[in-house]
Each structure stands twice: as structure tokens, then as C-alpha cells.
Amino acid sequence: MSLEFRLAKRNIGRNLRRTGLTVAATVFAVFLVVVFVAMAAGMHEKMIEDGVRIHSGHLQVSGKDYLKKRTLEQFVDLDAELLTLLEQAPGALGVAPRVIGFGLASKGASTQGVAIFGVDPQREGTVSSLPTRVVSGVFVDGEGRGIVLGERLARNLGAEIGDELLLYSVAYSMETAYDLFTVVGTLRLPEPALERTLAVISLADAQAFFAYGDRVSEIAVLAKDAGHVDALEADLHAVLAKRGGPELELHTWAEVMPELKQFIFIDDAGMYIMLAILVVVVAFGILNTILMSVLERTRELGVMLALGLKPGSIFRVVYMESMLLASIGLVIGLALAIPVVLYFQGHPIPMSEELKGAAQIIAMEPVITFKLKPLNPLGSMITILGVAALAALYPALKASRARPVDALRSL
Amino acid sequence: MLEATDVWKVYETRGVETVALQGVNLVIDEGEFTALAGPSGSGKTTLLNLFGALDVPTRGTIHLEGQELSTLSSAQLAHLRLQKLGFIFQAYNLIPVLSARENVEFVMELQGVPAAERQERAMAMLAEVGLGDMADKRPMEMSGGQQQRVAVARAIVSRPRVVLADEPTANLDSKTAEKLLDLMQEMNQRHHVTFLFSTHDPMVIEKSRRTVRLRDGQVVDDELRAA
Numbered sequence: 001m002s003l004e005f006r007l008a009k010r011n012i013g014r015n016l017r018r019t020g021l022t023v024a025a026t027v028f029a030v031f032l033v034v035v036f037v038a039m040a041a042g043m044h045e046k047m048i049e050d051g052v053r054i055h056s057g058h059l060q061v062s063g064k065d066y067l068k069k070r071t072l073e074q075f076v077d078l079d080a081e082l083l084t085l086l087e088q089a090p091g092a093l094g095v096a097p098r099v100i101g102f103g104l105a106s107k108g109a110s111t112q113g114v115a116i117f118g119v120d121p122q123r124e125g126t127v128s129s130l131p132t133r134v135v136s137g138v139f140v141d142g143e144g145r146g147i148v149l150g151e152r153l154a155r156n157l158g159a160e161i162g163d164e165l166l167l168y169s170v171a172y173s174m175e176t177a178y179d180l181f182t183v184v185g186t187l188r189l190p191e192p193a194l195e196r197t198l199a200v201i202s203l204a205d206a207q208a209f210f211a212y213g214d215r216v217s218e219i220a221v222l223a224k225d226a227g228h229v230d231a232l233e234a235d236l237h238a239v240l241a242k243r244g245g246p247e248l249e250l251h252t253w254a255e256v257m258p259e260l261k262q263f264i265f266i267d268d269a270g271m272y273i274m275l276a277i278l279v280v281v282v283a284f285g286i287l288n289t290i291l292m293s294v295l296e297r298t299r300e301l302g303v304m305l306a307l308g309l310k311p312g313s314i315f316r317v318v319y320m321e322s323m324l325l326a327s328i329g330l331v332i333g334l335a336l337a338i339p340v341v342l343y344f345q346g347h348p349i350p351m352s353e354e355l356k357g358a359a360q361i362i363a364m365e366p367v368i369t370f371k372l373k374p375l376n377p378l379g380s381m382i383t384i385l386g387v388a389a390l391a392a393l394y395p396a397l398k399a400s401r402a403r404p405v406d407a408l409r410s411l
Numbered sequence: 412m413l414e415a416t417d418v419w420k421v422y423e424t425r426g427v428e429t430v431a432l433q434g435v436n437l438v439i440d441e442g443e444f445t446a447l448a449g450p451s452g453s454g455k456t457t458l459l460n461l462f463g464a465l466d467v468p469t470r471g472t473i474h475l476e477g478q479e480l481s482t483l484s485s486a487q488l489a490h491l492r493l494q495k496l497g498f499i500f501q502a503y504n505l506i507p508v509l510s511a512r513e514n515v516e517f518v519m520e521l522q523g524v525p526a527a528e529r530q531e532r533a534m535a536m537l538a539e540v541g542l543g544d545m546a547d548k549r550p551m552e553m554s555g556g557q558q559q560r561v562a563v564a565r566a567i568v569s570r571p572r573v574v575l576a577d578e579p580t581a582n583l584d585s586k587t588a589e590k591l592l593d594l595m596q597e598m599n600q601r602h603h604v605t606f607l608f609s610t611h612d613p614m615v616i617e618k619s620r621r622t623v624r625l626r627d628g629q630v631v632d633d634e635l636r637a638a
């Protein structure tokens with residue numbers, strides 16, 4: 001063990017109370033950083049998963065400019081070959097074609113604006129959670145022009161299961177489209193706005209209703225692994241490129257749901273600013289501790305310099321003291337935070353009633369989840385050590401620049 | 412061995428000039444055991460610091476073994492202190508976080524003496540100063556006299572040419588001070604190390620073989636005593 005390291009190690013053992021307080025502050029900061037970052041990661045991942053499961057899928061194939069215009073004019077010509085190719089992509093878990101249009105639904109005297117989702121009854125469940133959200137009756141099965149309504153929409157229309165209602169819209173042919181559908185079920189969604197407008201019919205019924213032929217508005221694709229969407233995206237690009245024909249677009253969930261992407265960005269930014277302030281406070285704690293101990297040791301540093309210890313050595317001793325303090329705090333902080341985070345990763349915390357409302361706005365399940373990514377402890381480590389390195393700079397320079405004569409005089 | 416030629420030292424603090432040394436001429440030969448005496452403020456510490464390459468004169472020159480110190484860089488001066496000089500200060504000489512043995516080893520470690528040899532020499536030297544059983548004690552656990560003995564051991568063990576000691580007995584009672592002086596004398600003779608130390612203490616002056624008296628930054632008396 002080098003002389004420098006021995007001096008540094010013993011120096012931090014010298015004032016145990018001061019060292020303890022600084023270490024405790026570092027532990028506290030590391031703990032908060034790891035837990036908060038893991039919570040944000042968990043929540044954001046869950047938001048994405050839930051969002052992806054309600055609308056978009058991880059990836060979406062659509063006609064040119066569909067995302068901008070969202071009319072029947074932007075479509076994908078669906079053939080069995082394209083579906084098969086998409087389904088056979090190695091990273092794809094499910095593929096669901098949909099026709100999406102807008103119209104009016106009437107029952108008796110009441111009329112409501114609706115978003116008409118034409119879904120493939122067999123495939124929709126492989127991508128979205130729509131079929132599982134049915135709370136009364138059944139999901140559409142492609143037989144007998146059934147329609148499933150959002151619960152709020154059903155209530156607003158005064159429609160019950162078994163009732164017939166009239167759907168109006170303008171077809172692809174620009175002719176008026178209208179037809180009778182039988183309510184077969186209602187479903188509940190975490191998003192009230194969507195629940196007030198959603199009307200689900202079968203894909204075949206939708207294609208007939210809108211006089212749409214074999215066209216669909218979008219094909220949603222769910223990835224097997226949320227972490228490997230990029231690879232799937234590349235594969236699907238290749239599939240689409242090979243196919244030729246009219247130009248199709250491929251979009252990720254972040255493009256389909258930019259508001260979610262933005263929310264995550266702002267949420268992250270707020271959290272990192274808070275954590276940065278915390279880390280700066282810890283940095284000043286370390287700076288203060290090291291500076292005080294250097295000032296107390298002026299005489300001793302003078303003796304060592306007079307005896308021939310090089311200023312560079314003094315610099316390194318002081319530096320190591322700071323790094324040691326930070327490392328101890330780091331190790332304890334990680335040792336405390338990682339098990340806590342891993343526990344809650346397996347046991348999500350249910351949200352309080354107040355938070356549930358907020359969760360619904362962004363269409364997510366009301367639980368607090370954690371996710372420990374390797375980058376989290378790694379980043380915390382680099383941050384704390386980096387901060388300790390910066391905090392040590394001034395005291396270390398001050399200590400190494402002392403002139404022995406002055407230092408010896410200050411008894 | 413040590414030579415001060417027309418040395419002046421003027422301190423300036425906030426525009427106020429203090430003349431600490433005014434034209435000191437002094438030669439210290441090899442093997443001397445010399446006391447620098449004089450009232451407080453007479454310039455003893457200032458002169459020792461100049462001889463110890465810890466400070467530079469305002470005017471005049473200092474030579475150590477024929478080498479003029481003002482021609483050396485600060486790194487060279489540090490090297491010279493490490494190799495040729497031993498220091499004993501008035502108090503708080505020792506590094507508090509190191510044991511007696513580690514303190515004695517400190518300079519040797521900086522000199523690059525291998526660990527085994529270092530330990531052997533340190534233990535032998537601690538035994539010589541009568542502290543063989545205190546090797547693992549920290550300075551806090553030792554009396555002032557014991558600490559100064561460790562400081563003497565540390566100053567000698569690195570085999571310097573000159574040991575400079577600034578009031579090494581100032582914080583000791585007279586009996587302990589006398590024992591320390593006897594020890595220094597013994598070291599001076601046995602290891603042929605030159606000693607130059609400052610003091611106000613008449614007893615310590617008694618024990619020196621040569622006494623140089625300073626007053627107001629000038630040498631006013633230089634007296635040799637029969638051994």
C-alpha cells in the first residue's frame with residue numbers, strides 16, 4: 001500500500017463524526033438517485049407498454065401521410081402476403097390490421113360522434129388489450145354486424161346490449177354510408193376521452209361500411225421485446241422495401257403518440273434537475289469536509305513538505321481522501337438502494353386515489369413500478385465519483401500549494 | 412559545510428517591512444554541534460529556514476556543501492532537503508496518523524529506501540533513542556519528550572549531512588530537555604551528523620560546543636566552548 005493511500009485512508013478515519021456525516025449525505029443522495037431513476041424508468045416503461053397495448057403497437061404500417069391527415073384517403077392495400085410477411089418477422093409478437101374512421105352513432109333521439117375501429121377479431125388481441133377490456137357482453141366476432149361501445153359512449157347513447165343503433169359516415173367512395181349494428185358488448189378504457197367515442201366493429205364490416213375494399217388504415221405490430229423495437233423496425237423496413245408497390249410508412253410508437261414521448265421527456269427532465277441539485281449539495285458537503293480537514297492540517301502539511309514530500313503527493317493524498325469518502329458513500333448507498341428497487345420491481349405499489357386520476361389521463365394502470373437498468377447504478381457511480389473529483393480540486397490545490405515556511409509558522 | 416554570506420531577509424506584510432536578518436555572515440563546519448541563541452524576534456527561525464532551503468534570502472547567499480541554493484529550482488531544493496537535511500521542529504513534528512515507526516520511516520520512504528531495510532533501520536534507531544517498545548504508538552499516545560525523541564530518530568535515520576532544529580526543547584520540561592540534548596549530542600558524535608539548533612534555554616546553550624548569538628538580525632557573539 002502506497003504511503004499516499006495510507007495517509008489518505010487514515011486521514012478520513014481521523015474525524016469520524018465529520019466523515020460519518022459526509023458519508024451519510026452521500027449515501028442518502030445515491031439512494032435517492034438510484035430509486036428515483038429506477039422509478040421513472042419503471043413508470044415510463046409501463047406507460048409505453050400500456051399506451052402501446054391500447055393504441056399503437058410498437059410499430060405501425062400505414063399509407064403515406066396517414067399520421068398527418070388520418071382520413072380514408074391514406075390506406076394500406078392489405079393482402080394475405082403482406083400480413084404473413086409481417087407476422088413472420090422474427091421480432092414480431094402480433095400483427096393487427098385496422099380500419100379507422102369517424103362518424104355518428106344514433107339511438108332514438110340521441111346521437112354521438114364516434115371513432116369507428118374496424119378490427120380483425122382474431123388478430124386484434126395479439127397486439128392490443130381491447131378484447132380483454134370488455135366489461136359486459138362480448139367482443140366483436142365478425143358475425144352479424146356486432147358493435148362494441150365504450151362504456152361511457154353506451155351510457156350517453158342510452159344503448160344496452162342487444163339494442164340496434166345506426167352508424168352514419170361518408171364512405172371512401174364519398175357516398176353516404178349508413179348501416180344498423182347490434183350492440184354486443186361494452187368496454188372500459190383507462191382513457192375517458194377514448195371511452196366516450198370508441199365504437200369497435202369487425203374489420204370486414206368496416207371495409208363494407210366504408211366501401212373500402214381490401215384497404216386498411218393501419219397495421220399495428222407488437223414487438224416481442226420492448227427493448228428490441230429498433231431491430232424489428234429495421235426488419236419491417238426491409239419487408240416493406242422488398243414488397244414495392246405504393247409507398248407505405250412505418251412509424252414507431254413515439255411517432256404515433258408524440259404526447260407520450262414528450263411527457264416522458266419532461267418528466268425525466270424535472271427529475272434530473274432535482275437530482276442534480278441534490279448531487280450539487282453533496283458536492284459542497286464533500287468540498288467542505290475536505291477543505292476543513294486541509295485547513296486544520298496546515299502545520300502537518302508544512303512538516304511533510306519540509307521533510308521532502310512532493311506537492312504532487314500532497315495533492316494526491318487530498319484527492320484520494322475525497323474519492324474514498326465518495327466511494328464509501330457510493331458502496332453503502334448502492335447496497336441499500338439496489339435491493340429496495342429490485343424488491344419493488346417485483347412488487348409494484350398501488351397508487352393512492354388522488355394519483356389514480358392522473359394516471360388515467362395518460363392511459364396507464366394505477367401502479368408505481370420500478371425498473372433497474374444497468375445504466376442507473378453505473379451512472380450514479382460515475383456522477384458521484386465525478387462530483388467528488390471536482391469537489392476535491394480546490395482543497396487539493398490549496399494543500400499542495402502551501403509553502404512549508406508559512407505552514408510551519410501557523411501553529 | 413553551511414555558509415551564509417551577507418544574508419539579509421526582509422519580510423513585507425501589507426506594506427510594512429520587517430528586517431529579520433541584516434548582513435549575517437556565518438560558517439558551520441562539518442561535525443559541529445552549534446546553538447543559535449538570541450531573544451525572541453532576533454531572527455533564529457528565519458536563519459534556520461534559509462539554511463534549510465525552506466525560504467530564500469532577500470540579499471546575500473547561502474551555500475550548502477559548496478552549492479549555492481539560489482541557483483536551484485524548487486524541485487531541486489526539495490530533493491536536497493530530502494537527501495541532505497534533517498529537520499526537528501519545536502512541536503507537532505510528527506505526522507499524527509502515522510505510528511512512531513512509520514514516522515521514522517517517512518523520510519526513508521520518500522528517499523526510496525526498500526521496505527525491509529527501512530523497517531530494520533527504523534527499529535534500530537527507535538531502540539537507540541530509547542523507544543524500542545513504542546514503535547506502534549501514534550504521536551497522540553506519546554509524551555512531548557517521547558515525540559521529540561521520535562523526531563530526532565526521524566531526522567537522523569535518513570542519514571542527512573546536517574540536522575536543523577528550531578527550538579527542539581521549547582515545549583519540554585528541563586529534565587526532559589536535558590535528556591533530549593544528551594541524545595542529540597550522542598547522535599552528533601556517533602553518526603557524525605552536524606547539528607545546528609536554536610534555543611533561548613541557558614541549559615541547552617551550556618550543552619552546545621559553539622554558541623552563535625543573534626540580536627536584531629545580526630550576529631553579536633560567536634563563542635567556542637572546550638569540549
Ligand SMILES: Nc1ncnc2c1ncn2[C@@H]1O[C@H](COP(=O)(O)OP(=O)(O)OP(=O)(O)O)[C@@H](O)[C@H]1O
Pocket residue numbers: 409422423424429430431449450451452453454455456457458
Ligand atoms: N512571515 C513573516 N512575515 C513577517 N514578519 C516575519 C515573518 N517571519 C518572521 N517575521 C519577523 O522577523 C523577525 C524575526 O523572526 P524570527 O521568527 O526569525 O525570530 P526568532 O528568533 O525565531 O524568534 P522566536 O524566539 O520568538 O522564535 C521578527 O520580527 C518577526 O516578527
Ligand SMILES: [Mg+2]
Pocket residue numbers: 455456457577
Ligand atoms: Mg523562532
